[in-house]
Amino acid sequence: MTLPLTPSQTVGPYFAIGLARRTENQLVPSGSEGAIVLEGHVMDADGAPVPDAMVEIWQADASGAYDGAFGWGRSGTDAEGFYSFSTVKPGSVDGQAPHLSMLVFMRGLLKAVLTRVYFADEEESNAADPVLGGLPEDSRRLLVATGDGGVYRFDVRMQGENETPFFTL
Amino acid sequence: MIDPGTRLPSIADEDRAPSGDPPYLFPDYRSTPSRSPRNPLLILPRTLSETTGPAFGESAVEPDDADLTSQHAGDPLGERIVVSGRVVDDRGHPVRNTLVEIWQANAAGRYAHQVDQHPAPLDPNFTGAGRCLTDEDGHYRFVTIKPGAYPWGNHPNAWRPQHIHFSLFGRAFTERLVTQMYFPGDPLLEFDPIYHSIREEKARHLLISSFDWETTTPDWALGYRFDIVLGGRTATPTEAD
Helix, strand or coil: CCCCCCCCCCCCCCCHHHHCCCCCCECCCCCCCCEEEEEEEEECCCCCECCCEEEEEEECCCCCCCCCCCCEEEEECCCCCEEEEEEECCCCCCCCCCEEEEEEEECCCCCCEEEEEEECCCHHHHHCCCCHHHCCHHHHHHHEEECCCCEEECCEECCCCCCCCCEEC | CCCCCCCCCEECHHHCCCCCCCCCCCCCCCCCCCCCCCCCEEECCCCHHHHCCCCCCHHHCCHHHHECCCCCCCCCCCCEEEEEEEEEECCCCECCCCEEEEEECCCCCCCCCCCCCCCCCCCCCCCCEEEEECCCCCEEEEEEECCCCEEECCCCCEEECCEEEEEECCCCHHHCEEEEEECCCCCCHHHCHHHHCCCCHHHHHCCECEECHHHCECCCEEEEECCEEECCCCCCCCCCC
């Protein structure tokens, strides 16, 4: 017998008061050695920017280890629906291709959506990844951030033809 | 671990159980139609990425963060309250040292946020944001003022019931929860589409705090208790999990 979980509710339009008080999108100082930029836009069903979303990431460090103290970040979106992180590219975890977990919250979303971000310049490990490989072939690209080396782009589309694949456990 | 090339199973959002979570699409809440995903959700295997999460230490909180009435030069207007409770997992074990973040309107129902322009006064002595870590037994405690109800544009004469927003992390990133705490006896709950997006009445009631004599402090503040249960937000019940 387990206890019922506390249900989710929307983050609403005013979360910045409580959740954007600190700068939390710099997992490592931007421009530092090994730093990458992960950035993109959050868009609604009509492709319009979502200016009041909150994007959170969770990732392993460059060696592929999760240690708790490193790996979490949070970015709001601006008027153009744009978010940005300074972080490092995660190493491979348990034989999976390098990836980050991402949660997106916004007004109008009654519970967060969960997705994963892979990297376009990891073709070989992406091809062997069990999660990416578990998607229909034509939607795999929707989980892959484009770019190489320094700056990666990953857009989140809530709905529509190129709806981002979202996960549950 | 599944083999590459094996399709991940998927589940339609409306078929998800046992969580009392609301669906993504709930048209009575008018912002949901254009912001809700429509494809079935893919069911992720539980790898380390799903079973780990950030750990926050004392550096995440400052001394005044848990007392929203002491963050400015003067006392905020409104009814001073103590909001406390226990964060546990679905087996009742305490979730220790987890970050709890709250935000809320002031006593007049106005948020200290530039988007909120409705004609109620701001309070120079109230920001409405707090943070704390749970203790060894999963307890948290905030001192604040009771937030006011406020109008919103969802439908004619729409008013949000009094509420405090809560954000929690738990032990894994997949246990992350953002929710809202309501107050007992609020007549607006019956008419609120956000509250009613949770389909089961029993699950909705989990978001209503209870008036609490134990934390009510004589001549100073009323106490409200809000306990929170965190767990992996699973698609289907799993045996002995």
